[in-house]
Amino acid sequence: MTQTTPDASARRQRAQVKVRTLRADRWWLAPLLTFLGLSSFLVYGVWAILDGSYYVPSAEYIAPFASPCLATSCPEGARFLGLAPFGDWYTLPPGLLILGLPGGFRLTCYYYRKSYYRSFWLSPAACAVQEPHGKYTGETRFPLIIQNVHRYFFYLALVIGAILAYDAVLALVHTPLGLGSWILLLNAVLIFGYTLGCHSCRHITAGRLNHFSRHPLRYRAWTFVSKLNAKHQPLAWASMYSVMGADLYVRLVAKGIIAFPYA
Amino acid sequence: MSYKAKFKVWRGEGGEGRLEDFTVEVNEGEVVLDIIHRLQATQAPDLAVRWNCKAGKCGSCSMEINGKPRLGCMTRMSTFEEDETITVTPMRTFPVIKDLVTDVSFNYEKARQIPSFTPPADVRPGEYRMQQVDVERSQEFRKCIECFMCNNVCHVIRDHEENKPAFAGPRFLMRIAELDMHPYDVADRQEAAQEEHGLGYCNITKCCTEVCPEHIKITDNALIPMKERVVDRKYDPLVWLGNKIFRRPKS
Numbered sequence: 243m244t245q246t247t248p249d250a251s252a253r254r255q256r257a258q259v260k261v262r263t264l265r266a267d268r269w270w271l272a273p274l275l276t277f278l279g280l281s282s283f284l285v286y287g288v289w290a291i292l293d294g295s296y297y298v299p300s301a302e303y304i305a306p307f308a309s310p311c312l313a314t315s316c317p318e319g320a321r322f323l324g325l326a327p328f329g330d331w332y333t334l335p336p337g338l339l340i341l342g343l344p345g346g347f348r349l350t351c352y353y354y355r356k357s358y359y360r361s362f363w364l365s366p367a368a369c370a371v372q373e374p375h376g377k378y379t380g381e382t383r384f385p386l387i388i389q390n391v392h393r394y395f396f397y398l399a400l401v402i403g404a405i406l407a408y409d410a411v412l413a414l415v416h417t418p419l420g421l422g423s424w425i426l427l428l429n430a431v432l433i434f435g436y437t438l439g440c441h442s443c444r445h446i447t448a449g450r451l452n453h454f455s456r457h458p459l460r461y462r463a464w465t466f467v468s469k470l471n472a473k474h475q476p477l478a479w480a481s482m483y484s485v486m487g488a489d490l491y492v493r494l495v496a497k498g499i500i501a502f503p504y505a
Numbered sequence: 506m507s508y509k510a511k512f513k514v515w516r517g518e519g520g521e522g523r524l525e526d527f528t529v530e531v532n533e534g535e536v537v538l539d540i541i542h543r544l545q546a547t548q549a550p551d552l553a554v555r556w557n558c559k560a561g562k563c564g565s566c567s568m569e570i571n572g573k574p575r576l577g578c579m580t581r582m583s584t585f586e587e588d589e590t591i592t593v594t595p596m597r598t599f600p601v602i603k604d605l606v607t608d609v610s611f612n613y614e615k616a617r618q619i620p621s622f623t624p625p626a627d628v629r630p631g632e633y634r635m636q637q638v639d640v641e642r643s644q645e646f647r648k649c650i651e652c653f654m655c656n657n658v659c660h661v662i663r664d665h666e667e668n669k670p671a672f673a674g675p676r677f678l679m680r681i682a683e684l685d686m687h688p689y690d691v692a693d694r695q696e697a698a699q700e701e702h703g704l705g706y707c708n709i710t711k712c713c714t715e716v717c718p719e720h721i722k723i724t725d726n727a728l729i730p731m732k733e734r735v736v737d738r739k740y741d742p743l744v745w746l747g748n749k750i751f752r753r754p755k756s
Contacts, residue, residue: 254600254608255520256666264572264592352709352729359708366660369712370572370597378665382705390740393733441725445733452688455636471725 262372269368276361279479280354286486287345291337295496296320296489301505302416305492306429306485308337310405322405340402344485347399350392352441353478393442403437406430419504422488422495429481429488436481439470507532508587512540514552515594518603524592525549531582537593538566538577541605553604561718564652568605569594574654574716596657612653615673618701619680623692639688646683646727648719649676655713655723661706672703675713675723682727685734695738698731707732 263269287307290296296308297320304311310322313336314329328339348354359365366373381389410426417423437443448464451457470477494500510531513524529543538556545552557563559578566577571585571592585591599607624633656674657663673681681702685694698704709732713723721727737744 256597256599256607257515257517257522257595257601258520259515259594259597264569264594266571266589266592267573355708356710359710365708366664366710366712369658369710369715370569370574370663373660373664375664378661378668378706380661380706380708382703386708387705387740390732390736393736393741441729442733445730445737449730449733450737452639452686452690453636454638461638 263368263370265368265370269371273361273364273367276357279482280358280361283482283486286490287341290489290493291335291341293493294335295493296337298422298492298496301420301422301495302413303420303422303426303492303495304409304413305489305496306406306409306426307341307489308335309409310340310402311336312339343395343398344402347392347395347402347437347440348478348482350389350395351478352392353474355389357478392440393446396437396440396442396446399437399440403430403433406433421505422491425488425491429484432477432481432484435470436474436477438467439472439474439477441471441474443467444471510540510582510585510587511590512544513590513592514541514544514549514605515601516549516552516604517601519601522601522604524594533583535582536578537568537570537575537580537582537591540582541577541593553602553606555606562650564650564718567596567652567654567657569596569657574658576652576654576718579718596653598657598659598663599653609653611669612651612656612674612676615677615702616680618673619677619684620692620694622684622687622690624689625691628689633689635688642686642726643683645721646679648721649679650719651676652718654716654718655679658712658716659707660710660712661703661708668703668706672706675707675728678702678704678707678731679721679723679727682731685731695731695734699735699739704728704731704735 290305290307296305297303297317299317299319302319304320308320311320312322312326312328313332314326315333316326316336360367364373365375365378381387407430410423410430413420413423413426444464444467447467448454448457448460451460454461454464491500495505507530509528512527512529514527515522516525517523527544527548529540529548531540538559541552541554545554554577555565556578557565561576561579567574568577569575570577570580574596593605595601595605595607599609599611602608653676656676659675661672662669662674678698681694681698684690684692707728709724709729711724714725717723
């Protein structure tokens with residue numbers, strides 16, 4: 243005979259543990275470090291956009307935050323392919339014109355979503371740590387449903403990555419022994435590593451297919467992207483700091499603060 | 506080498522209960538479930554715990570050890586300091602029956618809501634021919650032992666019980682992904698994943714992946730690919746237009 247427990251209302255309750263978490267480890271450390279890391283990038287980004295020293299004509303270095311330079315206020319050598327499609331009417335910093343492309347890519351990136359949902363929105367700050375919000379709808383409605391636009395930012399990020407690679411090659415051709423040229427090249431490589439490892443890229447290459455065997459080339463591309471995708475988090479941080487480091491380096495050279503030979 | 510360890514174990518029926526203190530012997534090579542069994546044998550004969558294989562393959566002994574969802578049988582005592590107090594509680598997301606035993610029927614109800622494998626009408630059993638590369642993505646998800654720790658840790662229902670009717674949890678969203686990626690499954694699962702099973706609630710914070718004892722990459726290999734498939738279906742106008750113009754078959 244089957245024995246059953248009476249279905250009292252108390253039986254349907256979860257354990258009434260009164261604390262936010264029973265975790266005994268330093269669960270707060272990772273979100274704190276992420277918060278500080280992402281905040282430092284945001285603070286630097288604001289400063290860099292407003293800073294006018296983004297081009298070193300003698301070495302053909304252009305700071306990544308200002309590339310492609312599309313305004314007429316850009317020095318002639320700094321203009322992308324010599325073009326200045328924005329007329330005299332545009333007087334704001336040129337970096338503002340392109341900021342939204344890599345910014346939007348990172349903002350909607352699946353890894354960054356995890357990192358800022360955890361560290362800024364505490365939803366949740368760490369696993370098995372109760373979040374402070376009374377209600378949760380996730381990405382089911384506006385505004386967070388817009389995160390689904392990520393793949394379009396991926397296409398645009400590919401263009402930006404190609405332009406940064408072009409800048410690095412240009413600098414290498416002009417100043418092959420310059421440290422800045424190699425810093426710009428390393429940055430372009432890391433940016434591509436991060437961009438091509440994106441989950442949307444993985445889906446577009448072949449993730450959307452159910453028959454890999456019918457599409458061997460796409461399957462090989464998917465396999466390659468999947469390897470990069472497994473390193474998406476470290477590549478996200480490495481490329482974020484490389485773009486910040488490369489940008490700062492070029493600005494310091496442009497300001498004359500870094501002035502050693504082969505800079 | 507044996508030593509005396511301090512334990513706090515949740516005791517109680519239903520939601521009402523408290524953490525009870527125990528001091529119990531620990532021997533070399535033991536796991537938390539061994540200690541719970543020693544408590545049953547020596548100090549608390551009515552302590553309820555669900556267990557079966559003691560090998561990390563049946564998914565029965567899911568519990569929370571020092572606040573983290575773990576399998577009792579796979580958590581070695583050597584990972585704790587000897588003077589550390591170890592807290593053991595039932596899974597927080599599900600109703601407690603007694604002590605460490607929870608009622609996980611939420612998961613079985615969600616499982617029943619997902620239509621089973623649906624092959625094409627003209628393919629009979631025995632006629633399936635699949636390449637290994639076509640099925641190995643799904644095979645990763647078949648490693649699931651249904652310990653339900655992913656559903657337990659997911660904050661969508663752990664911290665917001667009101668979301669339970671609308672959200673199937675990572676375990677069953679992974680099941681939907683498994684079927685959607687299957688070369689012979691023809692059911693329409695993408696619309697249902699978003700509208701009926703709450704894929705949009707997932708904010709990909711990866712706790713399901715962190716706690717999975719089978720190390721299945723639930724978020725990266727199931728939930729995010731499924732989200733991208735839903736984008737194809739519902740939110741990407743270019744894919745929609747391409748499907749209309751080129752009349753793409755399901756590939």
